[in-house]
Amino acid sequence: MPSEELKSGRSINLTPKESSECSMHSATMCPAFGSLRVTMRIEGLVPVLVGAVGCLYGLDFVSHFYASNKPIVSPSLTTRELVETDLTDKVIGIIKEVVEHENPQMIAVMSLCTPETSGLHLELLPRKLGRTEIIPMRVPAYGVPTHAEAKDVAISQIIKRVGENMAAEGKTSDGQLDGLAVIGEVFPTDPVQLGVAVSRMGVRLRTALPHKDISAYYDAPKAKVAAMLHPFYDRTVKELNSFGVQPLYSAPVGAEGTYSWLKNLGLLMQLPNPEIEAIADEEAQKVADELDQNRLDGVKIMIAGYEGSELLFARLMHEAGAKVCYVSTSIKEGPGTKDDAAWLRRRNIPLLFRKRHEDDLEALDEMAPDLVVGSSNIEAVAKRRGIPAVYYTNIVAGRPILLAAGVRPLVDQMKLILSQLNTYRNMRDFFADVDDDDHVREPLKVGI
Amino acid sequence: MPKSDTFSTDFDPLADEDFGSLPPKLATPSNQRSKRASSGLDDEIGFESSIQNGFTRRRNVAKLDGETSERERIRRMAENVFGEEGLKAPNIPLDTPVSNGYWGAVFALTCIKDVEMIVDAPVGCYSLPATATINYTDALPELENLASSNITEIEVTLDGTTRKVLDAVRRIKAREAAKGHKKQLIVVSSQESELIGADHVRSLQHKHPDALYFTSHAFEEDEWQGRDAALLWLYQERKKRPEGQKEVSVKSPTTINIIGPSYSCFNSYADLHELKRLVRGAGGELHFVFPFEAAYADMDRLDESAVNVVMYREFGETLAKELGKPYLFAPFGMQGTTKFILELGRLMGTEEQAKAFVKKEKKETLLPLWDIWLGAPQDFYSTCKVAIIANESYAQGLKQFLGEELGLAVGTVISRQRSNDTNNYMLRNHLAKERPTFVMGSMNERIYIAEANIPAKFLPASLPIPLITRSVGTPYMGYRGAVYLMQTITNALFDVLFDVLPRERRGTAAGRSESVASQAGGPPAATTPTAKPSADLDEVSGFPWSADAKAVFDQLIEKVPWVARISASDKLRNAAVRETRSNNLSEVTPQMVLKVLPQIMM
């Protein structure tokens, strides 16, 4: 399709570049979803969500769709409770009832925008009731800007607590740290593959977080190195650092990524260099072999997600031969993104942090990609134009990406979507007379 | 004008009259304004008179319950629904089936297509209704006419949100002007903006007098009250503006409007489709569907109808009252719908046409209902226990049709209105005890029955649930709804039957004895194909049972839905005998029966 056609007035570009600080369409779920996603999947943990009814309804909805089938304890707030001081008491009362009736191992108390504004005193919550650990998590949207970062809040708060417990019981490893912990939500087979690879270097994979067993969280502070497979775990890094655990950033994705990641791991583990060099080389070669077999040569792909793992995916796509024309994410630039960002920039791949929906729309106009992997609203805009497009969260986040085993599934998936180009175009052509140039429809009609 | 703090001391949440029992009073047309805890609002009289084309403030009608009375109310509800048990319910609020006034306003007003809405809210309040949930209910990729001021820390702690809201208004206006569109801008408050006392009436009035500002009362009102109030407000607001001043008269005695359908209402597309058919069948001319098929510019049409049909009991009635015309609620069931059609005919003076329509419908649309009734599948109806947990219209409508008209054993019925008016914790335990054949409800109930391992079939009847119902072929309301529901229930019964029929292996007897041996804890037997295929069954039927064990067995089987009983009793008996054997006991004891119970419960 000629890009001229794309550019001709079909943009719903809302913001000329002028005052970019005002974003009316940030791309993220309600951030608290991130902490719900982590906590709801922990066995023996009861999630308690404190906020207005609207927050509970929406977060319940998406969590029961994307996280787990677990009921959420949802004390809803009235104005009276917010403006007077008994809110903390009310929350404590509910926690007590939960402990009495369910006796869980852990309760996560997530405090949303409105209780954070009005002053819910999380520090006054009991640390522990009976055997139940009570872990506070502050996740107001105006303080924790993306759901990715709220995952960090959840994991770091749990590690903080288990660390304190270990210290109190004298069970810390006193510098006798050993093995590797990996942090970041990946496909379940990814840590298994990773464990096999690092075991060749004599490194034991201790734990992979987030995890459904609470005990896995007790293992993380005992690791010598914690690999942040995703770049937004700054708080978790800080917590682990206090135990002497060293962070390793980026992930073994693509051939170059695998090589440098394994080498860096070897360095942090203080392993003998020649041996590490050989293993890193071999593993990278396996990835390269896979990449030889699985190509996306010349495919112009636009990546516009909000999960925080877009940079890795972009690296893989580039190595598979795709022309990555734009990468955007909702997380901010930080220590965790440094290496991957530099790698992408060296290859002149446009990269945007803390993006807005409007940025993605502009990019879509300018780039005229063959394939869009993005948020659900950019997906819709692309499909309207007959461009094959998928929702990043559904497709990329649900597939292996690490090491050699991470190449084929994603490349195949992209090929599959691209192979349906005609279907996308036929759909567009069929419905061409439904939306006008600005996608504004007539009011929805239920005709008879 | 004196400016109060965000939490002014004269704010008395209990000052309004007591909150009565359900249904709560909804907003009434009134200029009275509540004392709200928000800045710039305190000098109410001076404020209102200082503005031409004044904004109507809705009166704050939902009562701000004190903690004690709120608890009392929930306890009373629990007692009503669950009896004695309810009083002992732990006070653990689980999930929420209804959202708040903010969501109500968003869903009721954004479906008006020449409205552009700006919500004064943090990012999640935008993305949850506008992209995350609407994908999975109305199947819309996003609410395109919604934007957000995107409150961040600096607005909460220092600046307030006025600058951002005004900026958003300016930009949207510029965008629409560039396209040559004329849109109605509406700014809506959210829980967070109300809490920090953001109020944009004055600044909007000053800079953009054509934009409207709606306070959603996000804390005090539930989603239905929010929708109800938003619809009424929009109507009253227009009346005050120059374009709303002209006299509007009723078009003809048969002009009908439908009020209520809006985004994120369970199954509304199919129900609306059926409702339109009924209106036309009764002799009505369908004039205006508000707000769903409306444009702000066409709102005069609200006054042009002779009769209004209010689609939901939960909201829309206040506007219908304000319009001052007779109104009917949308009907469920075969009898309910017949009454509706005849009554509508009477109101329009088209009795004959309405009667003829009913007669014709019986022979056409409704005939399958009669045929299913005549056949064998109906035999199971009276033994089929149904629990219904839904919003008021659906809960009452389903109860009437399934229970009174079809004779199903309708047990628990919960009409939900407010977010926490049902103790879901108790509900879960209650369902576990009652063990209904079908549970009709939302995602929440679906999770509870899965969690408590209740072998009930789940049928969707309410949001929240990821369920796209854009096809118009699945109505629950009206005649077509009656047929569709009856068909659905009957097929669900067939499904129950499928699940309880024995699933004997197709393989050789070898596989069978192997499984018996391993169940008994022994090593997989080195069997030959000549092993007696029915050996274990013979031994089961001859095995002795203690009287207590027999009693427990009978009690348990009592609880199984009728259609599944024979098969369940077989399974339980076999499992209990095997367990007894493997424990080397000489007769089946109650303990053995209870021990194997979890195995056979689906």
Ligand code: SF4
């Ligand atoms: S108020 Fe905050 S927590 Fe609640 S929905 Fe809005 S952004 Fe999310």
